Amino acid sequence: MGQLEIEKISDTTFVLQMGPHHPATHGVLKLWCEFEGERVINIKPDVGYLHRGVEKLSESKTYPGAMTLTDRLDYISSMTNNIGYCLTVERLMGIEPPRRAKFIRTIVSEMTRLSSHLLWLATHALDIGAMTVFLYAFREREQILQFFEKICGARLTVSYPRIGGVRVDIEKNVLDEIDKFMDEMLRRVDEYETLLTENRIWLSRTKGVGQITAEEAVSLGLTGPALRGSGVYYDIRKLMPYDAYPEVEFEVPLGENGDTYDRYLCRIREMRQSALIVKQCIEKMPEGEVLSEKSPDIDIPHQGKRKIEAGDSLWSGFIAFSQEKHDLMPKGEIYSAIEAPKGELGFYIVSDGSGRPYRMRVRAPSFIHISAIPKLCEGHLLADVIAIIGTLDIVMGEADR
Amino acid sequence: MAQEIERVLEEEPLAPQPSTFSSCHQPSTSFLCHSEGAKATEESLKIAFTLKEQFPGEVIEIKEFRGQVSVIVTSDKIREILAYLKEQQGFNHLQDLCGVDYAPEKPRFEVVYNLYSIWRRLHIRVRAKVEEENAEIDSVTDLWPGANWHERECFDMFGIRFIGHPDLRRILMPEDWNGYPLRKDYPLKGKELWIGFREIIESPSGEEKK
Structure with a gap:
């Protein structure tokens, strides 16, 4: 902990600079904390260390090109970022992906939710002191990443979805493997619960920590499991359904106390629901194309579905977006959000009719969640600050963009 | 109103069925x-x-x-x-x-x-x-x-x-940054070097002076 600097202001309070390179801040987050004894008086989060200007950069890229930037937002769940972006552009253009593509997207986004929640569980438990969970959770996460590799060849920054569908189809044997893995996953979630849910240390470290009421949580802009832990029924998969979510049945777990423990239970139960959604999707998977005919994307030809011809698929998509005048993009603006593992991931795109976004705004859940840290930490101990950072499930790549 | x-x-209560944690609220399809x-x-x-x-x-x-x-x-x-x-x-x-x-x-x-x-x-x-x-x-x-x-x-x-x-x-930007990056007249590569850069380079100890 070489980064800890202690500064004394008066006899009773002192200032501690936590981060930006602290193992428990989950990235380059700096917290300026003032303590009285061990109790927090004031906390000021400082972000921006990972700012890469994604919003500015995307203004200079074509619509398909800007998608690769979204991979790098929340880099542990790049699949959902891509889907959120593609969905926004699709809604802007007024095209719809084929039904099979919708199911594939639902499968991969739920698998992303699983892998993201596994990483959250691993690091959250490790921060609080339960090392075993870390090793188990990473074992399953590795398997999910291997599935991603089988589906699209990439593990982390996938760029798998496309505007108007997905890049390649999932093969039948991979689907069967995923189906088998989901059965195993359900058992594994039970195993994690035996380690934590009734664990005495876990309970005393999480119960009543970072408590927030539903009204406060809404006004602070918390979303995702952080909001549902307070008992607010706000899940974009249900409220503003996209992809194949209207066709599958699932429950939205809600907490009641709004503390760290309830948020933990929410996420654990969400993992079960995710596994069940994937199983349902595989069962109901329709046949057909995976990329819409109207898709203007630069498509990588696969299995002879799209041939490379000069002036055809590969180039037509690229040229279409590079040209000054074309009729692909209408003028207008759209906000569309998806339920990313961390919360509401929204994209606000202003189009001026050209092939490049005039303005792309990313509403990143982690950014808002970090701004809620001072409120959540009120009156807590230093050790609880670590638990609160963990429970918000923040990723700095997304917060700083 | x-x-x-x-x-x-x-x-519409915030937690529809607070008695059981895992039970979930399923909205009616009309809603x-x-x-x-x-x-x-x-x-x-x-x-x-x-x-x-x-x-x-x-x-x-x-x-x-x-x-x-x-x-x-x-x-x-x-x-x-x-x-x-x-x-x-x-x-x-x-x-x-x-x-x-x-x-x-x-x-x-x-x-x-x-x-x-x-x-x-x-x-x-x-x-x-x-x-x-x-x-x-x-x-x-x-x-x-x-x-x-x-x-x-x-x-x-x-x-x-x-x-x-x-x-x-x-x-997101450093506090001593010049200009506003997302304005359309701001070039993609930025206008100039960050002011603090020269200060660090030119200071004899290599540390930022405050």
């Missing part, structure tokens, strides 16, 4: 409307027109695009307009707040508020026009504390000042 909303809020459903758009349009009745001088235009309703307003009474939408119409969730630069149009900037009502399941967008000279707009941090960092980012990227903001500082 306010009482009506309150009644709705009471009828489940797509954000882009025709019914929801109609409702949002109705609200937009009520807003125009309430603030005839401020509402410039009502637009509908792909099922989403935007209300373009002047920035003078933005706090009152949003307070009305929040308190009277139940738009309790500020999804997003961001700036857009429409240079060389006049007025140049726009501050965009995407609002959502969790209980009514409606979306509405308020776009406030902001002049380039004297780029100021009222802060809404007292309505939504979550707007705090959004507004700071908007200030950081566009230089729009939010009156009444408790802590208006740069957030």
Whole structure:
């Protein structure tokens, strides 16, 4: 902990600079904390260390090109970022992906939710002191990443979805493997619960920590499991359904106390629901194309579905977006959000009719969640600050963009 | 109207079945409307027109695009307009707040508020026009504390000042940065080296002087 600097202001309070390179801040987050004894008086989060200007950069890229930037937002769940972006552009253009593509997207986004929640569980438990969970959770996460590799060849920054569908189809044997893995996953979630849910240390470290009421949580802009832990029924998969979510049945777990423990239970139960959604999707998977005919994307030809011809698929998509005048993009603006593992991931795109976004705004859940840290930490101990950072499930790549 | 909303809020408890944690609230299908459903758009349009009745001088235009309703307003009474939408119409969730630069149009900037009502399941967008000279707009941090960092980012990227903001500082860029990166006249590669860079290089010890 070489980064800890202690500064004394008066006899009773002192200032501690936590981060930006602290193992428990989950990235380059700096917290300026003032303590009285061990109790927090004031906390000021400082972000921006990972700012890469994604919003500015995307203004200079074509619509398909800007998608690769979204991979790098929340880099542990790049699949959902891509889907959120593609969905926004699709809604802007007024095209719809084929039904099979919708199911594939639902499968991969739920698998992303699983892998993201596994990483959250691993690091959250490790921060609080339960090392075993870390090793188990990473074992399953590795398997999910291997599935991603089988589906699209990439593990982390996938760029798998496309505007108007997905890049390649999932093969039948991979689907069967995923189906088998989901059965195993359900058992594994039970195993994690035996380690934590009734664990005495876990309970005393999480119960009543970072408590927030539903009204406060809404006004602070918390979303995702952080909001549902307070008992607010706000899940974009249900409220503003996209992809194949209207066709599958699932429950939205809600907490009641709004503390760290309830948020933990929410996420654990969400993992079960995710596994069940994937199983349902595989069962109901329709046949057909995976990329819409109207898709203007630069498509990588696969299995002879799209041939490379000069002036055809590969180039037509690229040229279409590079040209000054074309009729692909209408003028207008759209906000569309998806339920990313961390919360509401929204994209606000202003189009001026050209092939490049005039303005792309990313509403990143982690950014808002970090701004809620001072409120959540009120009156807590230093050790609880670590638990609160963990429970918000923040990723700095997304917060700083 | 306010009482009506309150009644709705009471009828729809925040935690539908608090006795059992795992049990989940399944909304009835009639209530489940797509954000882009025709019914929801109609409702949002109705609200937009009520807003125009309430603030005839401020509402410039009502637009509908792909099922989403935007209300373009002047920035003078933005706090009152949003307070009305929040308190009277139940738009309790500020999804997003961001700036857009429409240079060389006049007025140049726009501050965009995407609002959502969790209980009514409606979306509405308020776009406030902001002049380039004297780029100021009222802060809404007292309505939504979550707007705090959004507004700071908007200030950081566009230089729009939010009156009444408790802590208006740069957030993503360094505090001594020159210029506002997301403005259209700001080049992609940046204008100049960061000021602090030269200070560090030229200082004999290699450390930043304060």
